[in-house]
Amino acid sequence: MTEIRNYTMNFGPQHPAAHGVLRVVMELDGEVIQRVDPHIGLLHRGTEKLAETKPFNQSIGYMDRLDYVSMMCSEHGYVRAIEKLLGVTAPIRAQYIRVMFDEITRILSHLLWLGAHALDVGAMTVFLYCFREREDLIDCYEAVSGARMHATYYRPGGVYRDLPDSMPQYETAKGHKEKNAARLNEQRQGSLLDFIAAFTERFDACVDDYETLLTDNRIWKQRTVDIGVVNKERALQLGFSGPMLRGSGVEWDLRKKQPYAVYDKIDFDIPVGVNGDSYDRYLVRIEEFRQSNRIIRQCIDWLRNNPGPVMLDNNKLTAPRRETMKRDMESLIHHFKLFTEGYCVPEGEVYAAIEAPKGEFGIYMISDGANKPYRVKIRAPGFAHLGALDEMSKGHMIADMVAIIGTQDIVFGEIDR
């Protein structure tokens, strides 16, 4: 009798559920997974090295491209590291704007996660519902920075500009009738804050919609309950963070435990799971939708009543106003210096972390006193999560591994960097 051997199978990088460029080599016994071996590096762009070759403020755009579904959160991490080294703090209004956009980003990222996760498990309608709401939030990005994804909106010393008083409008085009444009523009008559406020009003009902499709759905529960269980201790040992850690029952959130920006002035709760399975992580993230919505509402209230500067008035660090440059020689020189050689940052090293949608996003930066960082190390939450793929999917079936990749919320931009 011949010995029955396990067989290996390639999963990705060209696979509909590979979340970009994940390649997994699976060792299978029938359909049961014996070992999975994730291969990374197919999206490596050398962000860390690139950041070492550019003045400090010119690498913000690279941070957008790390986790390309939570753009502004990565910017926040990087900008905070520079500010910490420089010893400056952004004006309070800028910090509220940052918190608001961090939470908008969290919703953006979680919406993509929910859509992709549901699609991995086979429910395709949720995906399109999620993208309906994403569209509105991406419009907020556009209104505030001009770019729909890679915003480069946070700058050392504040944010690029104050929130606009008007929203961009839809125009009519061939196949896009006036009635359509008018319907879409209805929400966009007031300022950006009005638009976001209207969004927060309807968003809770949208989350209810997603929940009707999934939360109590028998098939959804069969596919997620007890799948990819990680207990408290293991989650900590594996270096999990964010919803992956909270799903396992560890109450850890940098927004509460090491408050940055103005999170200490804002009222919100941290949802925590019990069993550490895919379903708990799903519930945690669903609750984070609602909590983020709550935070955004508080920020809107504060921002409506407290006008003020959004950028430090220090031209060694921040660009001078355009109109002063036309008349003022000093401003022109500042502008020239700032955009050619940048600024020098005092010697030292710093670690600045923020609670990105996927977990702890940290920047470890060493400065040798020059205008470029000596070393930038990016701590991406997804990397640690992907490392646990083998442990989480051992003994499950192929279909479960797909669900586990979904629940880990893998984005390759940050893992490969």
Add this chain to the structure above:
Amino acid sequence: MGETLVSLWNLVPGWMQIGIYSLIKITIIVAPLMLAVAYLTWLERKVIGAIQIRIGPNRVGGGWGLGQPIADALKLLFKEIIIPSNANRFLFIIAPVLSITPALAAWAVVPFTDSLVLANIDASLLYILALTSMGVYGVIIAGWASNSKYAFIGAMRSAAQIVAYEIAMGFALVGVLMVAGSLNLREIVLHQQGGFWQWYFLPLLPLFVVYFVSGVAETNRAPFDVAEGESEIVAGFHVEYSGMTFAIFFLAEYANMILIAALTVLMFLGGWLSPFPFAPFTWIPPLFWFLGKTVFVLLFFLWFRATFPRYRYDQIMRLGWKVFIPVTLVWITVIGVARFFTPFGSFFT
């Protein structure tokens, strides 16, 4: 002129006359069926589009995208058929044929109205059962012949799934047989005369549900589409197929869907009978009722696909073996006992 044609026709030998007649009849059934398959894909995209707040096809052939299925068919016709280098060429080509033949052949015994049926054979229910279970050979052979691990997994899943659901389906049909007392589909429908409360879906409610869900599983439709499981094994058994060979699998899947819907209508929803056996409703031609009910059942297929996540392969097995088969067995016993030992027997006739 007419006389010469008749005399020419009489020159044709008898067996050939029958053959020509049958061919014409087959064309009359298959051509609209193919058209229905094409427009079912259109309907699916429109309906799911509406569910998912999208528009669906709206470019080809006017604002409703009515030319889309034709354009898709043409595209697939002109695409190259790629045969993987280590595939078994013969089986690779024969597999799609094996999967579409039973899907079309089963239509021979489907009575569209009281008189409109190609072959009104006595054991048509048995014939249907035999043919619908043949379709899986196409899937299994396709998966095996492709020489691809993904396709092979798809084929194995499909084989296991069919065994489980074929039994549940068979038992559900036993219930119909017990109540109607006939294996002939036309007789089964005629037994349901007298308004929708006489249709079999009421006394056979559990069997009706089991049959319909098994039908969804049998046609490899979501949420039971593990054999192709887009997000797991890419396209499962037909991952290596392209062009017309792929199109034929596609046609077979949709023809099977329509077949299952039509059979559900015939056995549980009164076939071509109108839901109310009195005036305004009986004016409407029976063919309309039959087609209308079939489309109604088909909409459920589409609705399921848009709403449910996919089952895992072992969960499908559990549902088939541990839920559906016991349910059908229990209900068959209930019918038998009720008919012969209790005064409620008339409910089950």
